Amino acid sequence: MKTLVIGTGGREHALVESLARDPGVTEVHAAPGNPGMAAHATLHQVDPLSGEAVADLAERLGVDLVVVGPEAPLVAGVADAVAARGIAVFGPSAEAAQLEGSKAFAKDVMNAAGVPTARAFVCTTAEEAAAALDELGAPYVVKDDGLAAGKGVVVTDDRDEALAHAVACERVVIEEFLDGPEVSLFALCGWSEADGATVYPLQPAQDFKRIHDGEQGPNTGGMGAYTPLPWAPAGLVEEVLRDVLQPTVDELARRGTPFVGLLYAGLALTSRGVRVIEFNARFGDPETQPLLMLLDSPLSPLLMGAATGTLASVPPPAWKSGAAVAVVMASAGYPASSSSGDVIVGTETLDRESDVAVLHAGTARDAAGRLVTAGGRVLAVTAVGTDVADARAKAYEGVATISFPGAQWRRDIAAPAAGLP
Numbered sequence: 530m531k532t533l534v535i536g537t538g539g540r541e542h543a544l545v546e547s548l549a550r551d552p553g554v555t556e557v558h559a560a561p562g563n564p565g566m567a568a569h570a571t572l573h574q575v576d577p578l579s580g581e582a583v584a585d586l587a588e589r590l591g592v593d594l595v596v597v598g599p600e601a602p603l604v605a606g607v608a609d610a611v612a613a614r615g616i617a618v619f620g621p622s623a624e625a626a627q628l629e630g631s632k633a634f635a636k637d638v639m640n641a642a643g644v645p646t647a648r649a650f651v652c653t654t655a656e657e658a659a660a661a662l663d664e665l666g667a668p669y670v671v672k673d674d675g676l677a678a679g680k681g682v683v684v685t686d687d688r689d690e691a692l693a694h695a696v697a698c699e700r701v702v703i704e705e706f707l708d709g710p711e712v713s714l715f716a717l718c719g720w721s722e723a724d725g726a727t728v729y730p731l732q733p734a735q736d737f738k739r740i741h742d743g744e745q746g747p748n749t750g751g752m753g754a755y756t757p758l759p760w761a762p763a764g765l766v767e768e769v770l771r772d773v774l775q776p777t778v779d780e781l782a783r784r785g786t787p788f789v790g791l792l793y794a795g796l797a798l799t800s801r802g803v804r805v806i807e808f809n810a811r812f813g814d815p816e817t818q819p820l821l822m823l824l825d826s827p828l829s830p831l832l833m834g835a836a837t838g839t840l841a842s843v844p845p846p847a848w849k850s851g852a853a854v855a856v857v858m859a860s861a862g863y864p865a866s867s868s869s870g871d872v873i874v875g876t877e878t879l880d881r882e883s884d885v886a887v888l889h890a891g892t893a894r895d896a897a898g899r900l901v902t903a904g905g906r907v908l909a910v911t912a913v914g915t916d917v918a919d920a921r922a923k924a925y926e927g928v929a930t931i932s933f934p935g936a937q938w939r940r941d942i943a944a945p946a947a948g949l950p
Contacts, residue, residue, distance in 0.1 A: 530829050531556040533587050534570065535577050535607065536598030537563050539857075539890035539909045540814035544596055545570045546886065547821040547828045554829050558590055564900060565889025577602045580610025587616050594619065594833050597790075600676055600811050604630035608790070617836040621810050624786040628777075629810040632674045632702040639805060642780035644773050646805040649704035658695035661703040662688055670707075672807075674700040682748055707797035707804050711735065712758065713816045714766065714794045716774045717831050719840030720787035726778040727840040728792075729831070730766050732823070732848055733758050734816040735946075740864055742941040749864045750906055753942030754816040755854040755917055756823060760946060762798070769794060773805055789835055818888050818911040819853030819920075854920040854943045855911040856928050860891065861935025863905035868935055870895065871902040875931035885912045885927045902933055918947035 530553055534544050542565050548554045549569035560583070562572035573590075576582045578601060587595050595611045597603055597620035606623035620626075627634040633651045638644075650661035651674070662669055669691035673681030675698075683694040684706070695701045715731040734756035740746040773796070778788045793809035821828070825847040834840035861868040872895075876887045888911055891904020910927040914920030921943045928938055944950065 530554050530594060530833070531558070531590065531592040532594045532596060532829065533558040533560065533590060533592040534596045534598060535560055535575070535583055535602060537561050537577075538598065538814055539888045539906065540812050540817045541598040542566050542888040542890070543818045543821045544598060544812070544828075546888070547824065551827045551829045553827055556592075558592060560586055563889045564892050564894055565887065577607070578605050580605065580607040583607050584610045584614045584616070587611055588614055593617060594829070594836060596620070596832055598811060600626070600629050600809065603790075603810050604676060617833060619832040619836045620790040621788050622786060625781055625788045626810040628781075628788070628792070628808040630676060632672050632807070633700065635808050636702060638777060638780050642776040644776055644805055645803060647704040647707050649702050651700065651702055652695060653700050655692070655696050658692055658701060658703060662691055662695075665703065665705045668706040670704050671695050672702045672704070673698040674702055707799050707806060709797050709799040711806065712761065712765070712796045712798060713754070713813055714769050714774075714796060715812065715816070715820065716770070716792045716794070717835050717840065717846070718778050718788050718790060718792050719835040719838055720778070720782060720789055721838035721841070724838075724841040726775065726782050726787065728770060728774050728778055729840065729845045730770050730774065731820055731846060732756055733761050733765060734820055736813065736816050737939060737942055740859075740937070742939050747864055749859070751813070751815045751857065752859070752939045753854070753856045754819055755852065755920070755943035755946060756816070756819045757852060758946065759917060765803075769796065769803060772803065777808070814890070815855045815857055815909045818855040818886075818909045822853045822886065822911055822913050823849045823851065825849045849913075851913055851915050852917040852920045853911060853913045854917065854924045855888075855909045856924045856938055856942050857890075857906050858908045858910065858928060858931060858936050858938045859906050860902045860904065860933075861937070863937065867891065867902075867905040869893075869901070869903050871934045873900045873902060873907065873931065873933040876900065876908070878930050879910075879927050882927070884914065885910065885923055887927065887931070907933070907936070917943050921947045
């Protein structure tokens with residue numbers, strides 16, 4: 530099988546590495562890719578937001594499967610354009626991707642499907658936003674309706690701050706605050722006339738959204754993640770499959786827009802039970818990095834099964850024992866800004882470590898061929914171990930070998946799960 534991964538980040542690097550390990554995959558291509566992917570894939574220039582350009586590249590390379598990594602190309606209809614050429618593509622249609630592209634659309638689907646979620650108001654004016662904030666009270670949760678790279682959400686006790694964020698957005702969803710720990714649960718989804726919607730959940734993961742230790746500071750795209758969750762309630766995956774994932778994809782199929790690809794449920798385990806915080810329409814970053822390092826099944830049959838309507842005939846994903854932890858190293862100024870061109874040293878010392886992977890996100894090569902920063906989140910140092918504490922220790926040992934000016938990372942990723950304060 531020849532595969533083409535679309536995207537430039539850590540999630541796509543993890544997908545590339547997983548496909549490169551897959552005995553059923555003969556060629557891995559990536560576009561536009563990043564320097565880290567170059568060790569495992571042939572890189573190509575392409576506009577990832579242009580469905581026609583991606584489809585042209587896929588045809589030219591003669592690939593069997595296109596995997597669209599980021600959300601923006603999916604919402605822009607890249608999967609539709611590739612499928613129209615008769616090429617299998619892992620990723621939802623533009624209509625189905627509105628589960629992530631519009632928070633209001635996602636709420637409508639959840640309400641129709643009876644999926645438990647936060648009470649919410651969709652607002653387009655300052656007056657509507659003010660009324661919603663007063664109705665729901667603090668802590669205030671204000672979400673930009675559209676795509677915002679994980680940074681469009683404000684959670685605050687400051688009403689003025691909440692209202693300012695609402696007014697700055699064209700349309701917002703203001704919802705009640707959900708208490709309790711957050712969990713990410715991904716599911717591979719396929720659909721066919723014969724089988725209906727097939728949903729294979731992956732094992733739960735947890736990510737860390739805020740820039741500073743102790744969940745302080747502004748939201749980011751994610752500063753680290755780990756899996757599995759030793760504290761997760763027994764039966765959580767089965768409950769979420771029954772009450773959240775299956776009803777959602779069944780509702781989309783009922784509307785004539787079956788969901789094919791990766792459905793990501795961001796969940797809060799509240800005092801009143803599981804509630805959906807948000808849906809994403811693609812693999813999450815950085816949870817994908819530790820998840821794929823623990824995946825014991827070959828990845829390509831699962832992705833191809835989803836893409837071709839044959840997922841029901843593919844065995845469900847199996848997992849290695851142990852745990853995996855990813856720690857993100859970000860550039861100076863992130864998330865408000867990012868620093869580019871800072872020389873990164875030390876990654877090569879980890880190339881020989883079989884249980885540690887340095888997955889690139891915002892990196893590039895300068896004119897001298899040196900590895901440099903080229904974005905907010907630069908690298909995700911990801912390690913596997915016998916348990917969360919072991920994997921965490923290896924990940925932080927890896928972080929300690931890498932340096933670049935202004936590097937910032939959290940020191941508390943997976944700490945409670947590892948038995949640390």
